[in-house]
Amino acid sequence: MATAEPWQRAEIAGPTKAFVIPKPDVFVAMVKRAKRPILIAGHKVVEVTEGEPYIDSIIRIAKAANMPLVATAHTVGEFIKRGFQPTAWMPAVDITSRLEDPSWKGFDGMGQYDLAIFTGIPYYMEWLMLSALKHFAPNLKTISLDRFYQPQASWSFPNVSLKDWKTYLETIGNQLEVK
Amino acid sequence: MSKKNVELRIKELQTNVATVKDLQLSFGRLITETWTEKMGPTPFPNVLDLREWDHKLLQRYKPLYMPQSDVCDLCTMGKCDLTAGKKGACGIDIATQQSRLALLTACIGAACHTAHSRHLLEHLIEKYGPRYPINVGGINVEVEAPITRLVTGIRPKTISDFEEALDYLENQLTHLLASIHTGQEASNIDFESKVLHAGMLDHVGLEIGDIAQIATFGFPKADPDAPLVEIGGGVVETQKPVILCIGHNVATAVEIVDYLKANNQFEEVEVCGLCCTAQDVARYDSRTKIIGPISWQLRFIRSGMADVIVVDEQCVRVDTFTEAQKINTPVIATLDKISLNLPNRTKDAPDQVITDLVDGKIPGVLITDPAKAGEIAVKTAIQMAPKRQKFKSIPDVADVIESAKKCTVCQECRRACPQDLVIPEAIKVAGEGNLNQLAELYEDCIGCGRCEYVCPVAIPPHTFILKAAEAQIKQEKYKIQAGRGAIQDTEIRNVGSPIVLGEIPGVVGFVGCSNYPHGRRDVAEMVATFANRRYIVVTSGCAAMSSAMYKNEEGQTVYEAFPKGFEAGGIVNVGSCVANSHIAGAAIKIASIFAKRNLRGNYEEIADYILNRVGAVGVAWGAYAQKAFSIGSGCWRLGVPVIVGPHGTKYKRMLLGRKEREEDWYAYDARTGDRVFVGPAPEHLFFAAETKEEAMVMIAKLCIRANDTTKGRAIKLTHYIDLHKRLYGVLPDDIHMFVRTLADVPITMKDEIIRILDEKKWVEGRIPDPTLLARMIRKKKEEA
Numbered sequence: 021m022a023t024a025e026p027w028q029r030a031e032i033a034g035p036t037k038a039f040v041i042p043k044p045d046v047f048v049a050m051v052k053r054a055k056r057p058i059l060i061a062g063h064k065v066v067e068v069t070e071g072e073p074y075i076d077s078i079i080r081i082a083k084a085a086n087m088p089l090v091a092t093a094h095t096v097g098e099f100i101k102r103g104f105q106p107t108a109w110m111p112a113v114d115i116t117s118r119l120e121d122p123s124w125k126g127f128d129g130m131g132q133y134d135l136a137i138f139t140g141i142p143y144y145m146e147w148l149m150l151s152a153l154k155h156f157a158p159n160l161k162t163i164s165l166d167r168f169y170q171p172q173a174s175w176s177f178p179n180v181s182l183k184d185w186k187t188y189l190e191t192i193g194n195q196l197e198v199k
Numbered sequence: 200m201s202k203k204n205v206e207l208r209i210k211e212l213q214t215n216v217a218t219v220k221d222l223q224l225s226f227g228r229l230i231t232e233t234w235t236e237k238m239g240p241t242p243f244p245n246v247l248d249l250r251e252w253d254h255k256l257l258q259r260y261k262p263l264y265m266p267q268s269d270v271c272d273l274c275t276m277g278k279c280d281l282t283a284g285k286k287g288a289c290g291i292d293i294a295t296q297q298s299r300l301a302l303l304t305a306c307i308g309a310a311c312h313t314a315h316s317r318h319l320l321e322h323l324i325e326k327y328g329p330r331y332p333i334n335v336g337g338i339n340v341e342v343e344a345p346i347t348r349l350v351t352g353i354r355p356k357t358i359s360d361f362e363e364a365l366d367y368l369e370n371q372l373t374h375l376l377a378s379i380h381t382g383q384e385a386s387n388i389d390f391e392s393k394v395l396h397a398g399m400l401d402h403v404g405l406e407i408g409d410i411a412q413i414a415t416f417g418f419p420k421a422d423p424d425a426p427l428v429e430i431g432g433g434v435v436e437t438q439k440p441v442i443l444c445i446g447h448n449v450a451t452a453v454e455i456v457d458y459l460k461a462n463n464q465f466e467e468v469e470v471c472g473l474c475c476t477a478q479d480v481a482r483y484d485s486r487t488k489i490i491g492p493i494s495w496q497l498r499f500i501r502s503g504m505a506d507v508i509v510v511d512e513q514c515v516r517v518d519t520f521t522e523a524q525k526i527n528t529p530v531i532a533t534l535d536k537i538s539l540n541l542p543n544r545t546k547d548a549p550d551q552v553i554t555d556l557v558d559g560k561i562p563g564v565l566i567t568d569p570a571k572a573g574e575i576a577v578k579t580a581i582q583m584a585p586k587r588q589k590f591k592s593i594p595d596v597a598d599v600i601e602s603a604k605k606c607t608v609c610q611e612c613r614r615a616c617p618q619d620l621v622i623p624e625a626i627k628v629a630g631e632g633n634l635n636q637l638a639e640l641y642e643d644c645i646g647c648g649r650c651e652y653v654c655p656v657a658i659p660p661h662t663f664i665l666k667a668a669e670a671q672i673k674q675e676k677y678k679i680q681a682g683r684g685a686i687q688d689t690e691i692r693n694v695g696s697p698i699v700l701g702e703i704p705g706v707v708g709f710v711g712c713s714n715y716p717h718g719r720r721d722v723a724e725m726v727a728t729f730a731n732r733r734y735i736v737v738t739s740g741c742a743a744m745s746s747a748m749y750k751n752e753e754g755q756t757v758y759e760a761f762p763k764g765f766e767a768g769g770i771v772n773v774g775s776c777v778a779n780s781h782i783a784g785a786a787i788k789i790a791s792i793f794a795k796r797n798l799r800g801n802y803e804e805i806a807d808y809i810l811n812r813v814g815a816v817g818v819a820w821g822a823y824a825q826k827a828f829s830i831g832s833g834c835w836r837l838g839v840p841v842i843v844g845p846h847g848t849k850y851k852r853m854l855l856g857r858k859e860r861e862e863d864w865y866a867y868d869a870r871t872g873d874r875v876f877v878g879p880a881p882e883h884l885f886f887a888a889e890t891k892e893e894a895m896v897m898i899a900k901l902c903i904r905a906n907d908t909t910k911g912r913a914i915k916l917t918h919y920i921d922l923h924k925r926l927y928g929v930l931p932d933d934i935h936m937f938v939r940t941l942a943d944v945p946i947t948m949k950d951e952i953i954r955i956l957d958e959k960k961w962v963e964g965r966i967p968d969p970t971l972l973a974r975m976i977r978k979k980k981e982e983a
Contacts (some may be wrong), residue, residue: 029614029653034269036282063890070621094892097928109927111897112889113848117263117855141889142716143619148265148848155266155283155293 024178027168031147036154038164038176044191050163050175051085051196054135056126059085059165060115061106062141063093071182077189078139079104081165084196088127090115092141112141116149120156132159138173139165147172234354239801242352243367246374246396252803253392253836255971256810259863260835260854260884262391264297267851271296274381289381298390299379301828301852305397306376308829311513312401312777313368315448316408318512318534320361322450322569323415329359333414336421339687345787345798346406346780350399352800358414361407368400375400391854398832399802405830406780413684416453418482418774423690423764425683425772426485430747431675432495434488436469437504440584442576444472445496445519446511447776449479451533454573455509456484468580473499474514475740475775482682482774489679491748492713492741493823494646497522498665498672503591507556507580509572512536513776514712514824518648520563525592529556529579530563533572541565549574557582592662596634599663603630605656612650612660617846618643618716622650622660629663637667642718645821679747680758682739682774686785688792690765694735695793699812701911703767704918705902706735708782711819711827713741714846721891722820723749726757726770728895732918733767734902739779742820743772779830783837786815803972810838810881811866811969814902814915817841818894822850835884840901842894847887854884858936866905868967872976875967877905878936892926900931905969909942917945920952935959939966 024040026032041047051057059082065075075098082089088107091099096109107127118124125131136153138146146164150172153162164170167185169178177188209222241248269282271291279287286292291299323331333355335343342348344355351364375393378384384393412418419425435441444452452472459465471488472480473496480487490499496516500508503526510519512534520539523530532539543565544552555561556579566572594602603626612622620643625636641664650660665672697703707729715721722745730736738746747756762769765785773781790808791798798805809815817834819827822843828850831841835854843850857863858879868875881901888894899919907915916937923931935956938944940963944952955961970976 027614028617028619029611033267034282035280036269069619070624092893093889094896094927100928109929109932111886111893113263113853113855113887116265117261117853117857120263121857142845144617145845145848145887145889148267148851151267151269152263152265155269155281156264158283 024169026171027143027179031144031171033151033172037171038169038173040169041163041175041177044188045195047163047165048192048195050135051087051137056131056133057085057087057135057137058133059087059089059137059139060112060141061089061091061095061139062112062146063095064142065140066095066098071186074189075099076102077193080193081189081196084193095140112145112149116152119160120153122159134159135161135163137163137165143168143170146170234799236799237797238352239797239799239804241802242800244350244802246371246378246393249396249399249802249836250389250392252806253395254388256395256835256884257388257391257854260856262294262298262387263853263855264294265848265851266293266297267849269293290385294387295385295390297852298387298394299384301850302375302390302394302397303379304825304850305394305401305829305832306372306379307825308827309368309397309401309404310372311826312404312408312829313365313372314536315512315777316404316411317365317369319408319448319450320358320365320411323411324359327358327415329357331358331415333357333360333410334420335410335413335685336687339689340421340685341688342788342791342798344406344410345784345791346402348798349787349800349802349805350403358411361411364403364407368404371396371400394832395836398829398834399836401829402780402783402833405777406784408777409684409774409780412449412479416449416483418479419681419683421685421687422683423771425482425681427678427758428481428485428487428489428681429676430489430491430679430744431677432490432499432502432672433675435471435490435504437589439467439469440506440580441469441471441504442507442509442580443490443499443505444470444476444480444509444511445474446515447475447513448511448534449476449483450569451509451511451572451576452476452480453483454569455576456480456487458573458577464577468577475777476511478682478740478743478775485681489744492744494713497646497648497661500526501592501662501665503587503589503593506583506587507531507576509533509576510537513826522592524562527587527590529583531572531576531579532563532565533567533569535567538565539563543567545571549578553578553582557586593666594662596666599629599634599666600632602658603627603663606630606658607656609655611653611655615649615653617645617647617649620644626658626660626663629667634667637664638671640664641668641671642720645714675748677747677750677756678759679744679756680763680772682743682772682778684774684778685781686765686771686788688788691785691788691792694766695789697767698735698789698814699793699906701814701904701907701915704732704734704899704915705814705816706737706785707898707902708737708739708815708817709742709746709820710739710779710782710817710830711742711822712824713745713821714823714844715745715821716845717891719745719748722746723757725818725820725891725895725898727751727760729898730757730761730768730770735765735767736770737765737782737785738770738772739774739782740776745821776826776830782817783833783839786813786837786839789813804975806836806838807970807972807975810971812904812906814904814907815839816898816901818898819847820844820891820894822847831885840881840884840886842897842901843885843887844894845887845889853886855886856882856884858882858933866967866969866971867973867976869970869975869977870968871978873967875969876964877967877969878939880905880937896922896926903937905967909940909966912937912939912943913945916943917948920945920948930955935961939964
């Protein structure tokens with residue numbers, strides 16, 4: 021099942037498609053290499069379609085990489101319940117419009133982010149957020165940290181099984197915690 | 200009012216100078232003026248007349264483009280790759296291409312409503328005569344056509360008075376479409392201005408269609424006590440012959456009812472419908488039944504209940520004819536928009552057509568005469584019912600189980616599903632004899648059937664879901680208020696002040712289609728939530744139907760549980776898609792009736808008033824159609840924000856404000872001419888929410904307006920903050936942006952909000968008389 025085809029078959033955009041992240045190590049290397057990464061987490065980190073909520077894995081990754089985390093939709097409360105304070109919360113379309121704005125200085129006022137990692141937003145919606153950034157944020161790289169291949173990102177995991185994905189998240193957490 | 204193409208013929212005219220014989224004079228337009236209201240600056244505005252207003256909006260609410268396709272393939276120089284800064288062979292970039300597609304979408308929607316109204320009006324003029332008077336609410340409605348008055352500057356008295364407005368719409372839509380051609384408009388902002396123009400035209404088209412049918416068909420006339428109508432998959436009396444009407448143009452469905460009544464057969468035949476034709480025929484006769492919104496089409500057809508299917512226009516599944524053939528049900532197409540390659544038998548004797556249909560010589564016909572189609576539908580249904588025996592295309596449980604065993608869990612059905620429903624696992628379990636998981640998918644399924652086109656072993660998952668949920672569907676028996684049409688002038692007078700002052704926290708319109716992310720229950724929940732909070736809730740179209748398809752603990756639908764008036768805490772179903780005009784019309788009437796602003800040809804001033812003063816928000820939670828986009832476009836130009844569900848991102852562009860950019864949120868104080876900070880109110884014009892929780896919080900927030908009184912602002916903030924706390928688990932992080940003076944702070948939240956204001960180094964502002972229009976400044980600020 022590990023293919024680099026859009027999870028939803030018809031979600032084909034055009035000539036530029038996401039590079040496939042073959043293994044978690046690559047993801048970790050990209051995060052470590054980034055100067056100003058940011059993590060955007062949607063409601064599906066809790067309200068999963070199948071399997072178990074993975075919000076704890078996302079908190080672990082954000083903490084380990086010391087990355088700012090933006091909770092979209094109504095997800096902020098779920099993070100706080102787990103003792104984690106997101107950097108900000110705002111709708112997915114709002115964070116997208118800010119990420120593509122070259123004059124936006126970020127949540128800390130220190131300037132644009134260079135890597136945006138998306139997870140937990142409905143597939144078709146995240147696809148469109150990533151499309152906006154592909155076209156209008158030339159200095160931003162994007163990664164989909166979801167189970168399914170997102171062709172509109174700069175980098176994406178392929179479609180993987182629940183079991184493999186769980187292992188990926190675990191591995192990413194472990195490796196990021198190694199300083 | 201004016202009359203087009205008037206001819207004066209004089210056989211013989213004797214004067215002191217000469218005798219004239221056979222004199223014939225033609226007038227392009229004859230104006231017989233009885234309306235004394237002063238004409239505003241923009242009657243019949245052309246594409247550029249309101250451009251300045253549009254640019255003001257677009258400066259504040261900037262487009263966020265989210266391309267579905269990176270290429271343009273509209274001309275033969277393409278395909279052109281427009282990814283990330285590349286330009287096409289014509290020089291176009293991706294932002295301009297996206298705005299161009301947005302205009303195309305809006306034009307399709309506006310053309311649909313305009314053509315619908317044109318057809319209906321021509322039919323009604325032929326049937327009732329051109330001088331048939333307009334009456335949408337008797338003495339309770341003096342401002343009968345607020346959108347038409349506002350946009351065109353004409354006050355219609357009879358149905359034929361609308362012809363001039365329709366001519367205008369058709370003219371303007373042609374200009375807009377022309378600008379989409381290769382090598383025309385080159386600015387995305389000007390394309391967006393044209394989108395807003397298309398939306399404004401769309402609203403006029405909506406209004407003409409609904410007013411004409413209200414006046415002539417005797418629909419409820421602004422009636423808060425419009426009757427309750429049965430709705431749901433379980434309400435159809437299947438022992439009777441069943442006629443199923445699908446679409447939006449009610450002309451033929453009305454003739455069906457008339458024919459049945461004229462022949463004393465109404466009790467013998469069941470007339471039901473899907474989508475807005477159902478809503479409208481229920482306004483004509485409340486004994487007809489509404490099955491449900493567009494997403495119920497496939498499931499109801501396959502149930503085999505319909506003995507004849509009549510299609511008119513808009514949102515009719517393109518495979519209706521194919522599906523009908525599977526259940527041996529004849530199809531009658533009735534309009535040029537959907538002809539289905541069927542023989543046009545309009546001129547044939549009805550009995551011959553009926554014989555051919557019943558004998559199976561032809562599976563369907565095109566009959567463009569509504570009366571004739573009505574007669575043929577009735578007689579065909581009566582003769583087909585005993586032959587068909589409700590033959591259905593849904594298998595038995597044993598067949599489902601046997602077929603499900605073939606499933607290889609390849610995931611193709613899930614990957615075709617717009618909802619990403621976990622179908623394969625449900626099919627696998629079904630193969631083991633347990634259909635419960637399939638039944639659980641029913642609520643979230645939008646009924647598109649895409650899962651069935653991809654299965655490599657020919658399993659039809661959608662059909663299996665229907666079988667698994669069969670008992671549930673039979674229990675779908677609800678009540679909806681028949682569409683009541685316009686809002687009364689007296690209702691506007693009663694609520695105008697509390698709305699403008701902010702004491703009624705907002706008017707929320709739940710409109711649009713049924714492409715919901717998690718089924719209809721979300722809409723019903725949102726409707727009830729805001730009615731409970733004493734917002735005025737208005738519904739229309741598929742959203743009105745979905746709102747009805749859920750019962751509270753007392754077994755009541757929202758239409759039974761809440762007041763029916765346009766009042767705080769009331770829920771009002773205005774009717775079908777074209778009845779959306781009454782929602783926009785209510786906002787306009789607040790400016791006209793309550794604030795006594797001139798309406799006539801005065802679009803910009805009224806839109807400015809609504810943007811700054813009328814806390815109205817449209818919610819199209821399941822919007823899927825081009826029509827929904829054009830309706831939304833009309834709302835944006837009028838200053839009414841629109842929220843869509845997550846699938847609404849597929850419209851590929853939002854109009855978003857940036858609340859932290861202080862420079863975007865200034866307006867004039869009309870009293871002094873000062874430029875004054877008014878805050879992000881409303882923050883967005885077109886917004887897609889990821890979840891219903893996010894939508895509910897945003898609804899409350901987007902009702903905030905620059906002109907709110909301190910009491911009104913405190914009430915609105917109370918709802919915004921309370922919903923945010925309940926649904927997000929935390930206080931909002933932007934409260935300080937909406938507090939202008941300490942008097943705005945809700946008294947019950949004072950301590951925690953004051954603390955936030957201190958943290959944010961909040962500075963007290965002032966409450967202006969806000970306007971974006973320099974010409975509205977009453978006293979020019981003296982030069983220093």
